[in-house]
Amino acid sequence: MKTSKTSEPHSSADSPMLIDIDNVSVKFGSDIILKDISLCVHSGEFIGLIGPNGAGKTTLLRTLLGLTKPTSGSIDTDETVIAYVPQRGNIYSSQIPISVLEVVSLGSQGNKNTALQALQKVGLADIANRAFTELSGGQQQRVTIAKALAGNPQIIILDEPTTGIDEAAQQAFYDVLKELDARGITIIIVSHDIDVVLNLVTRVVCLNQTIVYDGKPEDFKIDAYMPSIYNAQHRLLHHHHGEK
């Protein structure tokens, strides 16, 4: 168990550091959401942030993004360009239509060529003029990735990106993430789907108010690190996957 300041234990540790989280705590009233979190993120890492409901995953993301102020501690992002892909269903689904190109252009400061190039990277350039709400869940999530890419970010942070998306579309989405990882873009993904995260990322950070594990996915043992919290959930997941 690692609760002290941690950085990725293998090759990427030699890469430039993009984010330095130093002893961060977040309280809402008397509720402690995050306690003494210290973490370094290096260029090129693919990090899976996992933890049970209420572990503080989304709060940590929001703190990283500057949307929530830490009660104590500091976060140094050193002018790193960070793109954020929020949970699906919360955005762009208004009564008023917004086209795919308009969504992606929001990430490219209005530059249409950059937006189209970003759409090409996720294989959706041919639907640029369609309304966002006309797309399937998987396509919508790839559009939000394109929006993130259009800003030419060093880090992409994704919050539960595959919620409500069918399995085939999830796989296509994860393929896009693997491709971005291969191109050296740093990725932090929050997901409740532990099995998928363990097979996808190069580093796992397990959170439950504080960091309870930070290391390689192959060394992450659910029974050892999260016996009471994850066992039931994990068995269910295995059972669920086994049925398919």
Added chain:
Amino acid sequence: MLEIFQYDFMIRALAAGMIIAFVIPALGNFLVARRYSLIADSLAHVSLAGVGAGLLFGVAPILVAVPTTICGAILLEWLRQNRKLSGEISLAILMSGGLALAVVLANLSQGSNTDFTAYLFGSITTTTRGDLVTLAIASVFSLTIIGWNYRSFLHIAFDEDSARIAGHKVRLLNYTLAALTALMVVLSLRIVGGLLISALLVIPVITASNFTRSFLQTVFGSILIACIAVIGGLLLAFYAGIAAGGAIVLAAITLLIASMIWKATA
């Protein structure tokens, strides 16, 4: 030439209506996208309180209504941003509170009920040259700010967190949009009426969204539909001898129903 154009007051009414048809739906697109459609209704009720105060103290009602309504808009936005009250509750409280204050002040002002009714239901045919000039200046000002910050407003309307991360001045722009809405609502009071103004802010936007696939198309579509509603409503009012504000809103609703039928059968 149509008979309607032989009267100066109708030409002024048409000009005022067209100016409003350009600006109010343009603002409305951003407000509807962020599910804040009722803000115009609430601000209109607050502005009526300002009108009531103006009538009571013998000051030009619009001079009192403009600062009152802008303060109301800033208060609404502050309540929303600081999560003191949920958006819909803030709107409901301001709406009923504004109207209650307006009725009390209008009663205290004694004998000015005709004036007050004009602000409630609109009196577009009494638009003066001065009203037109004020409306035109405020509209150019509002459209310039919207155009200048179009991308920021769009980003905030659909994804406020990402807009904040991208470095847009979200808080300032939210206050700006609320204040611009307040300004245009007040200046439209005498034309469409406090009880009807939100219809022009919302209905053309929803009507246009039945035909469009992008936000920009909806902005231009809603302006076009509002212009058609204003012209249609004024023609109806002139030839049928009915209230212009109500006729404009009914024309807008007719277009909305037609668009919904078109969409359902397309």
